[in-house]
Amino acid sequence: MVWTNAVVQGLLLGGLYALFSVGLSLMFGVMRFVNLAHGDFSVLAAYAAYVLVEHAGGTPLWTFAAVVPMAAVVGFFLQHFILDRALGAGELSPLLVTFGLSIFIESALQQGFGANNDSLFLGPLSYQSWKITNTLYLGRLEVIVFVVAVALISGLQLFLSRTQPGRLLRATADNPRAAALSGVNPRRVRALATAIALATVAVGGLFLAMRTSFTPTSGSNDLIFAFEAVIIGGLGSLWGTLLGGLILGVAQTVGSQINPADGILAGHLVFLAVLAYRPQGILAARNAAL
Amino acid sequence: MTMLRLEGVTANYGHLRALEEMSLSLDEGDILAVLGANGAGKSTLLSLISGELKPSNGRIFFNDVDITHLDPFQRVRKGIALVPEGRHLFASLTVEENLLVGGSTRRQGSWSLDAVYDLFPFIKERRRSRGGQLSGGEQQAVAIGRALMSNPALLLLDEVSLGLAPVIVRDLYGGLRAVANEGTTLLLVEQDLTEALGVASQVLCLLDGRVVLTGSPDSLSQSQMITAYFGDGESAHKSERS
Ligand SMILES: Nc1ncnc2c1ncn2[C@@H]1O[C@H](COP(=O)(O)OP(=O)(O)OP(=O)(O)O)[C@@H](O)[C@H]1O
Ligand SMILES: [Mg+2]
Numbered sequence: 001m002v003w004t005n006a007v008v009q010g011l012l013l014g015g016l017y018a019l020f021s022v023g024l025s026l027m028f029g030v031m032r033f034v035n036l037a038h039g040d041f042s043v044l045a046a047y048a049a050y051v052l053v054e055h056a057g058g059t060p061l062w063t064f065a066a067v068v069p070m071a072a073v074v075g076f077f078l079q080h081f082i083l084d085r086a087l088g089a090g091e092l093s094p095l096l097v098t099f100g101l102s103i104f105i106e107s108a109l110q111q112g113f114g115a116n117n118d119s120l121f122l123g124p125l126s127y128q129s130w131k132i133t134n135t136l137y138l139g140r141l142e143v144i145v146f147v148v149a150v151a152l153i154s155g156l157q158l159f160l161s162r163t164q165p166g167r168l169l170r171a172t173a174d175n176p177r178a179a180a181l182s183g184v185n186p187r188r189v190r191a192l193a194t195a196i197a198l199a200t201v202a203v204g205g206l207f208l209a210m211r212t213s214f215t216p217t218s219g220s221n222d223l224i225f226a227f228e229a230v231i232i233g234g235l236g237s238l239w240g241t242l243l244g245g246l247i248l249g250v251a252q253t254v255g256s257q258i259n260p261a262d263g264i265l266a267g268h269l270v271f272l273a274v275l276a277y278r279p280q281g282i283l284a285a286r287n288a289a290l
Numbered sequence: 291m292t293m294l295r296l297e298g299v300t301a302n303y304g305h306l307r308a309l310e311e312m313s314l315s316l317d318e319g320d321i322l323a324v325l326g327a328n329g330a331g332k333s334t335l336l337s338l339i340s341g342e343l344k345p346s347n348g349r350i351f352f353n354d355v356d357i358t359h360l361d362p363f364q365r366v367r368k369g370i371a372l373v374p375e376g377r378h379l380f381a382s383l384t385v386e387e388n389l390l391v392g393g394s395t396r397r398q399g400s401w402s403l404d405a406v407y408d409l410f411p412f413i414k415e416r417r418r419s420r421g422g423q424l425s426g427g428e429q430q431a432v433a434i435g436r437a438l439m440s441n442p443a444l445l446l447l448d449e450v451s452l453g454l455a456p457v458i459v460r461d462l463y464g465g466l467r468a469v470a471n472e473g474t475t476l477l478l479v480e481q482d483l484t485e486a487l488g489v490a491s492q493v494l495c496l497l498d499g500r501v502v503l504t505g506s507p508d509s510l511s512q513s514q515m516i517t518a519y520f521g522d523g524e525s526a527h528k529s530e531r532s
Contacts, residue, residue: 164394171380171391178378181340183366183395183440 001135006257007250008136014249015146016211018242019204020226021233022153023197025241028230029173030193031087033094037101039223041198042205044105045071046214049206050118060120060210068202075198079191087190102219109216119213120206145207150242152203156196157238169193201226228271234281243283292354293318293475294339294444299348301334308334309499312348316444321476323490323507325483327519330496332479333375336446339477340372341365352444367395369443373450375479377433381422385413385432388421392436399441400472406435409465427458434465444475451482459485483515497521 024038048070049063086097122141129137160166172179172189180186208214208222225248233244248267255266274282294316301309309331316322326332337343338350341362349358352368360368371392380388389403407414410431416424421432430450437445447466451459463485470476470489480486487493487507495503495518503510503518 164390167383167387167391168394171383171387174380174382175378177342178374178380179391180362181342181366181372181374181378182392182436183363183371184391185363 001133002257003254005136006253008138009142010250010253011246012138012142012146012249013253014229014246015149015242016204016207016245017225017229017248018153018245019149019207020201020222021229021241021245022156022238023200024223024226025230025235025238026169026193027197029235030169030190031083031094033087033091033098034227035197036095036098036223037105037219038098038197038201038226039221040102040105040219041071041074042201042208042222043109043214043216043219045202045205046120046209047109047113047118047216049120049209053120060122060206063120064203064206067206068199071202072195072199075195076191078198079194080187083194084187084190102223106217106219113216115215115217117213117215118209120209122210126210141211145211148203149207152200153238153242156200160238165192225267228267231281232271232274234278234284236281236284240281240283244281247282291318292316293320293352294477295351296338297349297351299338299345299350301331301338301343302346307499309338312499312501314494314501316475316477318443318475319470319473321470321489321491322478322494323486323492324477324479324494324496325481325486325515325519326496327481329498331499332496333448334499335496336372336374336448336477336479339365339444339446340370342372366440366442367397369397369441370446371437371440371442371444372446373430373433373437373448375448375452377426377429379421379424379429379432379436382420384418384420385424385428386417388432388436389439392439395440397441401438401441403439406438409438409468410435410461412461427454427462430454430458430462431465434462438469442474444477445469447476447478449479449481451480451485463489495519 020039020042024035027035045067048067049060052063052066053060082097083094086093125141129139130143131137160170168179168184169189169192171182172184172186176186179189229244229248230241231244232247233240233242247270251270252263252267256263258266292315294314296312296314299309299312300307312335324332324335334343338345341357341360341364345358349356351357352370357365357368380391383391386403389406413428413431413435416428421429424432434447434450450462450466459482466476467489478486478490490507493503493505493507493510494501495515497518498521503514
């Protein structure tokens with residue numbers, strides 16, 4: 001029964017990881033680089049919410065309405081004024097720029113907030129749970145986070161496959177040259193991808209801050225988990241990313257069940273095993289770019 | 291009325307000069323066939339017109355507007371569409387999605403999904419297949435259809451017949467004739483002379499990055515064209531150039 005519990009908790013956690021991953025995978029699909037500051041933006045969102053609650057009060061839940069659109073706008077301008085330039089300056093440039101951005105965000109947050117743990121406390125929702133059996137309890141917040149994450153990823157997949165902006169995004173990821181020759185403005189598409197990436201990672205950042213805690217430097221960890229989930233699931237579709245997040249979550253909680261200190265390690269091992277035996281990822285679509 | 295005008299356009303790839311002082315003028319409704327051997331500079335010419343390659347010298351005008359510095363997507367919006375060599379479909383998108391992406395500019399005109407399916411009926415039944423699953427001929431038809439969806443005034447085509455069976459090439463050229471009859475100006479690059487000369491109203495031969503012959507297909511003799519195509523005995527085997 002403890003194993004069932006570990007697996008279920010892992011799945012709930014994995015939904016959150018998937019939310020961190022979709023943006024990373026979307027930006028990689030469209031621009032072919034890994035945004036090394038991706039995790040830091042989740043932490044930045046968490047601090048933004050933290051400050052908003054401190055000043056305006058109320059439950060942290062309302063901050064979604066302010067922080068997520070703000071993140072999208074930041075993503076748009078980040079792409080327009082910084083990343084687009086870096087992309088024009090060679091393959092390594094975007095990596096260096098986002099690495100620099102990551103360092104900058106982390107030290108700025110450290111300056112502003114110190115190195116301690118903070119959290120977005122939701123009151124009773126933080127500890128209430130549903131009893132399923134005598135040994136299996138589902139935290140309400142955990143379930144809500146999971147449901148929202150899956151709904152958001154499904155919605156995003158629907159947006160990509162059914163709407164014209166989504167098609168243009170997929171077309172650009174598939175063949176940027178042909179997209180430009182079809183009249184698609186590549187700058188517009190890249191800005192859209194980054195806006196979505198930052199909005200989704202902001203949602204993830206707020207949820208993580210509500211479920212556990214955050215520090216100015218915890219973004220680096222978030223980035224690693226997001227990256228591992230993307231690789232495990234395989235680039236090609238957001239379903240792959242969701243699956244990758246779930247597998248990573250389960251690996252971590254089952255690993256912790258075996259030895260409480262080894263949860264994270266178990267996740268890394270699964271990631272390495274996938275890299276070694278199925279580098280294209282578990283659910284890599286046959287010929288899909290996104 | 292002159293639709294497209296190139297004035298002394300020179301193009302380089304690094305140190306390699308691919309096109310030299312090229313001038314060209316194309317009227318609305320013209321069908322220009324550009325002929326030439328491998329490496330003559332045909333695709334380079336199309337890249338210059340589509341905006342993928344910027345000239346190191348010279349200017350390009352479209353409907354009397356200087357478009358020399360416009361990006362490819364901006365030129366599509368002005369009415370210039372390229373069907374690239376190798377077709378370049380979106381392999382992971384369906385046929386219909388490929389066409390819809392082509393229509394994203396929403397330029398005014400008569401092309402629509404149905405119009406493209408009427409032009410090439412054999413891709414209609416494959417509209418839910420992914421670009422990567424199509425045969426070469428089907429891919430080429432979709433690539434042409436995708437370009438048409440932007441309602442171009444000038445359609446550029448790079449080696450439409452390359453690697454395709456003669457029956458299919460005939461179907462594709464049948465479609466292109468219909469497109470030309472609607473008034474669209476065509477610029478086709480070909481190595482297959484028969485089909486190209488069958489539709490062309492003008493011919494231009496490139497050799498080693500220079501125009502060596504122009505005229506109407508009827509006014510040019512076979513031997514003139516063969517010389518223009520291969521050069522004189524000297525340069526016939528000179529595919530490596532400094
Ligand atoms: N991207 C590139 N980088 C460097 N050189 C290039 C590039 N593209 C073409 N060239 C060179 O420029 C010259 C003209 O090439 P281009 O592709 O325009 O010829 P083409 O007439 O289209 O030939 P083909 O019939 O083989 O398609 C050739 O010598 C070619 O090797
Ligand atoms: Mg060529």
